[in-house]
Amino acid sequence: MTAYTALDLQYIGGQWRDGTSTHHIQNINPFTQELIFSFQAASSVDVDSAYSAAERAFKQDAIKSIDLRLNVIKKLVEVIQQRREEIVQWLIDESGSTRLKANIEVDAALGIIQESLSFPEKMRTTKLESKDPSRKSFVLRKPLGVIAVISPWNFPFHLSMRSVVTAIACANSVVLKPASDTPVTGGTLLAKLFEEAGLPHGVLNVVAGSGREIGDYFVEHPVPKMISFTGSTEVGQQVGVKALGSSRLKRLALELGGNAPLVILDDADLDLAVELTVMGRFLHQGQICMSTNRVIVDESLHDAYVEKLVKRVKTIVVGNPNNDDTLIGPIINTSQVDKLKTMIQNAIQQDAILAYAGGIEGQLVGPHIFTHVDPQSDIALEESFGPLLPIIQARDEAHALELANSTRFGLSSAVCTSNLERGGDFAAQLDIGMTHINGISVADHANAPFGGERNSGLGRFNGEWIFEEFTRTHWQTFPV
Known part of the structure; x- marks a missing residue:
């Protein structure tokens, strides 16, 4: 099978073309620092064209047919399965994904695509019990119209796909703006896949451009009619203000940052706790919104846990993301590396002890483990989005709960205990959207609600929850 070409172009109205901005996007391999390609970015003119194409496709009922949508989605699954290695390699080369993470990401995308196959049949009219005996009552389930999707660079393929395929399955059209660091895996690669799957022109459009130039517009x-945004809390808050402050109110689905705790209670299996820590924190270099951002461990287990953890972390392979045994690959860009360096220095200045330093070489940042961390210090309160791990001691279970909830975020979490009932009771008291007892904080099931509380976002993705987000109801009554 011939690999895709011309991935350095905008995709608007079924046509591949150069952007009209005077700026260019430099697509750089995070590991090798080699230029993959440079392409002309989108301007506001291209945004207008993309929205016009999407609106036209929606008004012309380009995907009104249930059979058409089902056929396109089924074909999409086939195409992805046939091109799996091509997609995996793009994720490695463009986003710095390790081979392990890239395959996890493709599987996650396939899961949400399979789940979306149930959505077209749900777009039905439902009869309601009428409170007026002289009238009949019905609720229509309808698409929203044009949905704008803004996706991030960390899981670009999956986090673009989960909104795009769901929107299309619900008979919406889409304009997708991928992150500038991952314009292919978050954008043009999806356009190629849907094009091969037979999606009608205009239903999906991709504009890759600088947020500074076209983000607000x-x-x-x-x-x-809706903005689906996945990214940082700071940018997501700005998106919310812009969407709600515009002349036409828009629906919002915001999946934002996190500060996921792994809480290790005093009856925990320490070997299990260590493995939950390693995979929950260091998968994809910690560049995951659900990643374990801090460990809260009962003080009675602290010393033994740290000893076991450091021993285990020394075995982690840091390096070439193409190698099967690599767990930690490159950080996405130099600005993120600089941010991590600053966080390390600040943690030390705030009296945390650097119990293990995995080193920094170019874009490779090894594990850094901190103990004696003040719960109010920057490294405990802020999302690092890197392989930095603060460990906080809890006096008892009540203190652990207090610490776990002491954050402005509320996306994911994990609890380690030998008593599952105790773990469930503890989890129920967390002001957090997702908790995994004796599992890693990084989990995403296509049929389970994905989303957070507080500054971690609005709304829910996946399954029936994203179906509700991407459709609308219309109540109608008729005389009997």
Whole structure:
């Protein structure tokens, strides 16, 4: 099978073309620092064209047919399975994914695509019990219209796909803006896959451009009925303000940052706790919103846990993401590396003890483990989005709960205990969207609600929950 070409172009109205901005996107391999390609970015003119194409496709009922949507989605699964290695290699080369993480990401995308196959049949009219005996009552389930999707660079393929395929399955059209660090795996690669799957022109459009140039315009534009954003809390808050402050109110689905705790209670299996820590924190270099951002461990287990953890972390392979045994690959860009360096220095200045330093070489940042961490210090309160791990001691279970909830975030969490009932009771008291007892904080099931509380976002993705987000109801009554 011939590999895709011309991935350095915008995809608008079924046509591949150069952007019209005077700026160029430099697509750089995070590990080798080699230039993959440079392509002309999208301008506001391209945004207008993309929204016009999407609006036209929606008004013309390009994917109104249930059979058409089902056929396209089924074909999409086949195409991804046939091109799996091509997609995996793009994730490694463009996003710095390790081979392990890239395969996990493709599987996650396939899961949400399979789940979306149930959505077209749910777009039905439901009869309600009428409170007026002289009238009949019905609820129609309808698409929203044009949905704008803004996706991040950390899981670009999956986090773009989960909104795009769901929107299309629900008979919406889409304009997708991928992150500038991952314009292919978060954008043009999806356009190629849907194109091969037979999606009608205009239903999916991709504009890759600088957030500084087109970000606000993309959100404030009058055409989209909804903004689906996945990214940092700071940017997500700005998106929310722009979307709600525009001349036409828009629906919002915001999946933002996290500060996931792994809580290790006093009856925990320490070997299990160590493995939950390693995979929950260091998978994809910690560049995951659900990643274990801090460990809260009962003081009675602290010393033994740290000893076991450091011993285990010394076995982690840091290096070439193409190698099967690599767990930690490159950080996405130099600005993120600089941020991590600053966080390390600040943690030390705030009296945390660096119990293990895995080193920094170019874009490779090894594990850094901190003990004696003040719960109010920067490294405990802020999302590092890297392989930095603060360990906080809890006096008892009540203190552990207090520490776990002491954050402005509330996305994911994990609890380690030998008593599952105790773990469930503890989890129920967390002001957090997702908790995994004796599992890692990084988990995403296509049929389970994915989302957070507080500054971790609004709304839920996956399964029936994202179906509700991407559709609308219309109540109608008729005389009997």
